Amino acid sequence: MTAVSTTDSRIPLLERDDVPTDVAQLYDKLLAERGVVPNMFKGLANVPPLVLGIAAFLKPLMGDGALPGWYKELIATRIASLNCCEYCVSAHRHLALKRGATFGQVASYDNFENGPFTEKEKAGFRYASLLHQSGHAANEAAFDAISEHMNCQEIVELTAIAGAFEMFARINSSLRIPVTPLPESTGPDHSHEPAS
Numbered sequence: 001m002t003a004v005s006t007t008d009s010r011i012p013l014l015e016r017d018d019v020p021t022d023v024a025q026l027y028d029k030l031l032a033e034r035g036v037v038p039n040m041f042k043g044l045a046n047v048p049p050l051v052l053g054i055a056a057f058l059k060p061l062m063g064d065g066a067l068p069g070w071y072k073e074l075i076a077t078r079i080a081s082l083n084c085c086e087y088c089v090s091a092h093r094h095l096a097l098k099r100g101a102t103f104g105q106v107a108s109y110d111n112f113e114n115g116p117f118t119e120k121e122k123a124g125f126r127y128a129s130l131l132h133q134s135g136h137a138a139n140e141a142a143f144d145a146i147s148e149h150m151n152c153q154e155i156v157e158l159t160a161i162a163g164a165f166e167m168f169a170r171i172n173s174s175l176r177i178p179v180t181p182l183p184e185s186t187g188p189d190h191s192h193e194p195a196s
Helices: 021-034 039-044 048-062 069-082 086-098 119-133 140-147 152-174
Strands: none
Touching: 021 039, 021 048, 039 048, 039 086, 039 152, 048 069, 048 152, 069 086, 069 119, 069 152, 086 152, 119 140, 119 152, 140 152
16 A cells, blocks of 8 residues: 555545545545545545445535535534634634635634624534533533524534534544645635535
8 A cells, every 4th residue: 555644644645546445535526626635535545434434424414404504514614623622613604705604604613602693503512512522411401401492403504413423523633634635726616515
């Protein structure tokens, strides 16, 4: 194998020539959609069924659904920031812009109470921030507060994103996956690509 590993990464970051055909096809799709294959996918490709499963999981998780994709990216960015995951913050700030968030919104994910967000969006940030502490932090009062702003489908998506990005922050930080260099273009693009 001719895997490329950076000085910081604890695991090899596999290039296209080093992966099975189905993973190479995933790389091609990511490259076409993003202009780059994210380093997290190159690291997870060391276990092909895992990288394929995670890509499949991310599509409905981060695509437009009950909640818009750009907002999901900012929830992911908020959780990444709380976990001090530079990799995830970089990736999801970029994807939030690409998917339609304003520069003001992207600049405000950690100061969301004073940012250009609706009360509903602020409530979602509050709820996700509580979940960072523990699933038990979403007590009855917290669930009642988010229920005033979001329906069942929105709450399920929000909860799944907050939980998933606790996991992704831990994967990228513990394996020391280096921040993926961002492609030049950061303009809006409303595609439904896997995000991480």
